[in-house]
């Protein structure tokens with residue numbers, strides 16, 4: 001068995017290098033953007049919500065990414081916009097994880113009628129395209145940061161639920177869970193000590209992948225005017241404001257926010273993929 | 288004293304089918320894994336359940352520790368009926384009845400340290416606080432021969448060999464000082480050279496704690512080494528029960544005799560060999576009457592019509608056969 005494993009490892013070696021490269025690249029992107037948005041006040045003297053110069057100026061040494069139609073500094077809006085995007089997206093994904101994971105554990109562990117009810121609700125939510133569902137919720141709640149967080153969080157609950165439920169179903173019939181039952185462990189202990197830790201790697205992977213997806217959903221929401229209200233800096237909102245000027249040749253109004261949205265989403269997706277390869281391989285090693 | 292009594296215990300598993308098959312099938316089908324078995328176990332004895340793969344040994348063991356819910360029958364442990372006890376009623380009993388599983392590679396949580404695994408029963412039953420539990424676990428590690436205990440305490444299961452893992456499983460089962468152990472083929476997945484040591488360890492705890500052990504095995508030679516009584520199972524039924532030496536010297540059931548014939552060390556020179564024809568039958572539709580009749584060289588017409596009952600043949604010897612081998616002994 002060991003020889004077989006070594007063989008597989010050798011065959012996978014080039015891929016593995018690639019996997020760790022993916023992870024490194026992803027982490028570099030993500031960490032840089034996070035650092036930039038945290039240190040924004042040190043990097044620019046301009047406030048993102050005050051007119052600091054002429055409107056619609058192209059990038060220059062004074063305004064690195066130009067100014068927008070209101071004369072706000074775009075570079076500053078990009079930096080501070082990163083804060084908004086990260087806050088909304090990370091809080092939303094954390095929130096859906098905190099709801100989806102326990103529901104999935106309960107559903108998978110206890111089965112029966114509870115499972116039926118949860119599964120039907122979650123499946124019908126999952127059937128909606130994420131942006132449309134988020135839009136519907138945000139439209140009902142009204143545009144604000146908290147409401148955007150709630151809308152996005154609701155959209156991703158089924159992702160966690162389905163993954164956790166499925167894995168719980170298979171883990172709960174494993175022998176070590178039966179062994180825990182045989183020593184008299186209560187359900188709560190079995191779920192927390194024996195099932196959850198074995199789910200953690202997958203949860204982490206899904207979490208990062210989810211952030212990548214949520215970035216696009218958030219951008220969509222704010223592009224359509226259902227996220228943070230103006231003048232709060234936000235990439236999606238800037239994209240919306242700028243696209244009217246694109247045909248007139250003011251490319252910098254959409255290019256920078258659009259690029260940042262794609263870059264951040266790609267960064268998290270790379271981290272997710274990279275982690276997935278590493279964690280699933282480590283799982284294989286442990287068996 | 289009777290430690291455990293099993294009366295007409297049954298467990299049927301529904302056969303998993305695809306949607307189409309379920310539509311077409313007239314009625315639900317069941318695997319009759321355990322189909323009405325009865326036996327008594329005396330305290331401080333080792334009682335072995337022997338039989339080929341799939342005859343229902345593991346299911347019997349799991350029913351007794353109530354990891355499985357019986358469909359019918361009775362399980363009486365130390366005088367109290369635990370057949371349909373719920374988890375809450377079972378909790379105090381789980382301190383007294385423990386199980387050692389066949390597969391030490393699957394029975395230990397890969398994300399817990401060895402020490403935590405062994406100490407867990409003490410925590411679960413609030414017998415010790417964290418510190419006391421750790422001390423107990425370290426003592427236990429020493430007791431099961433995993434030394435130095437401080438080193439093993441911190442390791443994870445994947446860092447141990449199969450034999451070492453089974454020692455951990457034994458330590459976890461023994462730390463509650465149980466009265467009754469189900470040992471489900473505890474050495475069958477372990478390197479042959481290490482088996483004797485694991486069995487010896489089990490026997491050490493038996494004397495230490497005055498344990499009763501239900502020992503499950505497919506290997507009559509192993510059963511003979513350690514058990515006081517042996518029961519032979521075939522297709523969900525017990526076909527013969529007798530004290531160990533009696534069973535090996537005087538098998539009354541053709542199936543027992545065939546099992547003995549396949550173990551070189553147990554072949555008696557004066558006894559003719561018995562080789563059964565055919566394969567073990569399908570547990571979904573077991574043969575009518577005596578389940579061995581399509582394969583039994585002594586079968587007569589009554590065998591396919593009437594199911595033989597387990598009857599007393601003297602010397603604590605019970606057999607379920609219409610034509611036991613009493614007169615064909617040698």
Ligand SMILES: Nc1ncnc2c1ncn2[C@@H]1O[C@H](COP(=O)(O)OP(=O)(O)OP(=O)(O)O)[C@@H](O)[C@H]1O
Pocket residue numbers: 300301318319320338339340341342343344345346347505570
């Ligand atoms: N959970 C289950 N669901 C469905 N069928 C089962 C289940 N557990 C056991 N069976 C079936 O019941 C029968 C008896 O199984 P059991 O594991 O008790 O046999 P065994 O004597 O322990 O065999 P082995 O020597 O292979 O361990 C088998 O046919 C098996 O396929």
Ligand code: SF4
Pocket residue numbers: 540541542577578579580581583584585586587590595607608609610611
């Ligand atoms: S009852 Fe008949 S078929 Fe069954 S073992 Fe005895 S002789 Fe053979």
Ligand SMILES: [Mg+2]
Pocket residue numbers: 344345346389471472
């Ligand atoms: Mg078995």
